Amino acid sequence: MDFDRRGFLKVAGLTLLGLSVKPGWQVFSKEEPAEPSPGAETLARKRWGMGIYFRKCWKEEGCRDCIDACHRIHNVPDMGTLKEEIKWIWKAPYEKVFPEHEFEVTEEDYQQKPVMLLCNQCDNPPCIKYCPTRATWRREDGIVMMDFHRCIGCRYCMAGCPYGSRSFNWRDPRPFIKKVNLDFPTRTRGVVEKCNFCVERLAQGLIPACVEACKEKALVFGDLKDPKSEIREALKFRTLYQRMPELGTKPKIYYIL
Amino acid sequence: MVLTPRPLGIEHMLDKQTKIIGEDRVLFEHIWKTGKNFYITISILIALVLLGLYAYITQYLTGLTVTGLSRQIFWGVYITNFVFFIGISHAGTFISAVLRVLKAEWRRPISRLSELTTVFILMFGVGSVLIDLGRPDRMLYALRYANFQSPLLWDVCSIATYLTVSSISLYLALIPDIAMLRDLGGRGEWFYRILSLGWRGTEEEHHRLDKAIGFVSVLVIPVMITVHTVVSFVFAMTIQPLWHSGIFGPYFVVGAIFSGVASVIVVMAVLRKVYHLESYIKPIHFNNIGIFLMAMTLLWFYFTFAEYITVVYGNEPVHMAIFWSKISGKFAPLFWLHFTLCFVIPLPILAVRRFRTIRGTVIASISIVLGMWLERFVIIVPTLTRQRMPVQGAYYIPTWVEWSILAGCISLFMLLYALFTKVFPIVPVWEVREGREKAAATVAGRITSYMPETGAPKEQSHQVS
Numbered sequence: 001m002d003f004d005r006r007g008f009l010k011v012a013g014l015t016l017l018g019l020s021v022k023p024g025w026q027v028f029s030k031e032e033p034a035e036p037s038p039g040a041e042t043l044a045r046k047r048w049g050m051g052i053y054f055r056k057c058w059k060e061e062g063c064r065d066c067i068d069a070c071h072r073i074h075n076v077p078d079m080g081t082l083k084e085e086i087k088w089i090w091k092a093p094y095e096k097v098f099p100e101h102e103f104e105v106t107e108e109d110y111q112q113k114p115v116m117l118l119c120n121q122c123d124n125p126p127c128i129k130y131c132p133t134r135a136t137w138r139r140e141d142g143i144v145m146m147d148f149h150r151c152i153g154c155r156y157c158m159a160g161c162p163y164g165s166r167s168f169n170w171r172d173p174r175p176f177i178k179k180v181n182l183d184f185p186t187r188t189r190g191v192v193e194k195c196n197f198c199v200e201r202l203a204q205g206l207i208p209a210c211v212e213a214c215k216e217k218a219l220v221f222g223d224l225k226d227p228k229s230e231i232r233e234a235l236k237f238r239t240l241y242q243r244m245p246e247l248g249t250k251p252k253i254y255y256i257l
Numbered sequence: 258m259v260l261t262p263r264p265l266g267i268e269h270m271l272d273k274q275t276k277i278i279g280e281d282r283v284l285f286e287h288i289w290k291t292g293k294n295f296y297i298t299i300s301i302l303i304a305l306v307l308l309g310l311y312a313y314i315t316q317y318l319t320g321l322t323v324t325g326l327s328r329q330i331f332w333g334v335y336i337t338n339f340v341f342f343i344g345i346s347h348a349g350t351f352i353s354a355v356l357r358v359l360k361a362e363w364r365r366p367i368s369r370l371s372e373l374t375t376v377f378i379l380m381f382g383v384g385s386v387l388i389d390l391g392r393p394d395r396m397l398y399a400l401r402y403a404n405f406q407s408p409l410l411w412d413v414c415s416i417a418t419y420l421t422v423s424s425i426s427l428y429l430a431l432i433p434d435i436a437m438l439r440d441l442g443g444r445g446e447w448f449y450r451i452l453s454l455g456w457r458g459t460e461e462e463h464h465r466l467d468k469a470i471g472f473v474s475v476l477v478i479p480v481m482i483t484v485h486t487v488v489s490f491v492f493a494m495t496i497q498p499l500w501h502s503g504i505f506g507p508y509f510v511v512g513a514i515f516s517g518v519a520s521v522i523v524v525m526a527v528l529r530k531v532y533h534l535e536s537y538i539k540p541i542h543f544n545n546i547g548i549f550l551m552a553m554t555l556l557w558f559y560f561t562f563a564e565y566i567t568v569v570y571g572n573e574p575v576h577m578a579i580f581w582s583k584i585s586g587k588f589a590p591l592f593w594l595h596f597t598l599c600f601v602i603p604l605p606i607l608a609v610r611r612f613r614t615i616r617g618t619v620i621a622s623i624s625i626v627l628g629m630w631l632e633r634f635v636i637i638v639p640t641l642t643r644q645r646m647p648v649q650g651a652y653y654i655p656t657w658v659e660w661s662i663l664a665g666c667i668s669l670f671m672l673l674y675a676l677f678t679k680v681f682p683i684v685p686v687w688e689v690r691e692g693r694e695k696a697a698a699t700v701a702g703r704i705t706s707y708m709p710e711t712g713a714p715k716e717q718s719h720q721v722s
Binding site for chain 1: 389395
């Protein structure tokens with residue numbers, strides 16, 4: 001067989017195209033299951049959730065025990081401005097969180113009362129699919145995780161999250177941490193962070209820091225899959241609210257009336 | 258005649274030169290002659306590029322805190338630039354590829370300048386996203402750990418394809434001109450020799466080149482449509498109010514062609530003036546593109562109307578909150594300014610024949626380009642104030658860093674453009690010449706082929722040229 005240059009280019013081109021079909025197909029078609037966590041099966045037996053009692057939470061005005069406990073152990077900096085604020089758990093007025101509960105005839109005084117907000121640890125988290133690098137993913141026990149070392153800081157997950165649960169490090173946060181907890185990583189500038197449901201404490205058999213810190217026991221935590229757990233008891237026969245349930249994200253934070 | 262071999266003397270060289278240059282001396286002149294104004298322009302541009310660079314270094318060293326962005330409004334000028342620059346890049350495809358496919362003869366002198374706009378501005382579109390990253394040092398993680406579920410990865414694929422195809426298209430149409438420059442000799446001959454790929458200009462070569470350009474022109478059109486569609490998907494795929502809209506794909510594509518064609522008119526006017534191309538880029542070009550631009554103005558209005566009327570009629574509080582912030586709230590000045598610039602000013606200018614002069618179309622185009630930048634801003638920023646979320650005091654005022662980087666990007670674009678014209682002719686000489694020599698005959702033949710057959714049915718002619 002003799003080739004002229006055109007013929008050679010054609011054959012070479014087609015060969016290259018043929019060789020790229022398989023890897024190309026693999027890249028685009030395979031619904032790559034996220035690499036399972038170590039002990040995925042054990043994890044999958046649990047589904048962590050949290051309940052928040054409005055009334056108990058409102059007993060002591062101006063209390064921020066849970067916020068301080070969380071932010072202290074997770075090295076969350078106090079940036080001092082609304083612009084660069086970083087928060088894992090925080091307060092917002094009831095009327096802003098549940099605007100749908102406000103009616104013309106409402107006379108109750110709870111509209112200005114604070115509601116604790118944190119990452120909803122959704123079963124169907126809208127944030128994770130936007131991440132171009134899989135720096136955020138959902139663990140088998142339902143915790144939405146975040147890898148500070150892989151995050152490129154595009155902030156697309158923040159656009160994806162309808163709850164505003166994610167914060168961005170606009171500058172190096174370390175000088176703004178009062179006392180660094182050496183058991184938990186600090187972050188660099190340019191990455192996103194959020195509540196992690198205290199995975200590092202769960203691994204040691206401890207409950208989340210915010211739950212532990214609450215003197216009024218306004219926060220309950222536990223395994224939603226276990227019908228006898230404390231959380232399931234707390235949620236039983238109560239009126240429950242979730243933030244924006246209509247979005248179908250299936251939050252794991254329940255507000256208990 | 259006695260055939261005596263003549264030594265290759267200076268006379269012969271000059272002879273050859275005149276033959277190559279022909280009547281189109283002015284098209285080569287901007288490569289050879291560099292005036293004082295050029296150096297002044299270049300210096301100003303370099304100064305602005307350095308300012309942008311300084312701003313970026315500041316941002317790189319201290320973090321995005323130096324911008325006006327905040328926890329609530331975390332996307333601003335950079336993402337606006339991303340959408341805007343990539344929008345402008347749609348011009349090249351429209352003017353060059355679409356008109357080529359439609360066999361519009363008047364496209365010849367302006368095809369390269371629009372393709373060049375595409376290729377250069379596209380890089381700044383990509384660059385804007387990288388500038389926006391919190392950790393630019395990790396940008397390659399997007400390839401290493403690529404998550405193809407993320408619309409950002411769709412952008413990467415689509416824009417990379419578009420950049421490749423439009424670069425190829427630009428280069429293919431450059432080859433015959435590069436060969437001319439090679440044959441003219443002089444400085445940089447070795448450079449042109451490599452790039453010309455041994456082009457000799459035979460019939461056969463021209464035939465193949467035509468086929469290749471034709472193929473690329475057809476290929477690039479769907480690629481172009483995917484580009485701005487997936488750019489819009491970055492927003493439309495989220496569930497944020499006024500972003501989560503099915504109309505965003507076509508709306509963004511229309512806006513992209515709209516702003517892109519307008520910027521090509523501006524580029525045409527500048528080059529015409531600066532490089533004395535009056536006899537190549539004529540009022541008829543501005544008129545023809547102006548008519549198209551008028552159609553795009555109406556189409557843009559149609560999409561904007563359709564986008565907002567569905568929101569208003571549905572009257573959902575979450576969406577209406579953002580809507581009112583644009584119509585009468587804190588974004589109202591920007592919203593109405595963008596509407597005026599995109600519609601109220603350009604439409605009458607472009608619609609009336611008397612105003613559709615070079616000056617008229619350029620004024621309308623500048624208005625559209627500015628208006629479309631604002632449009633992107635007004636689409637991106639108000640949604641992030643997120644009335645749905647318990648947020649107080651969301652505000653966004655871009656800082657000097659963002660404005661300097663924007664100025665730097667535009668200046669670097671112009672700088673690259675100016676340097677290109679020092680190396681290659683900006684009007685495709687061979688295409689213009691081909692038009693001058695052959696187009697009249699082919700067009701006449703084509704028209705005959707459209708006409709109804711008269712008299713006795715002759716042999717069916719299938720020839721379409």
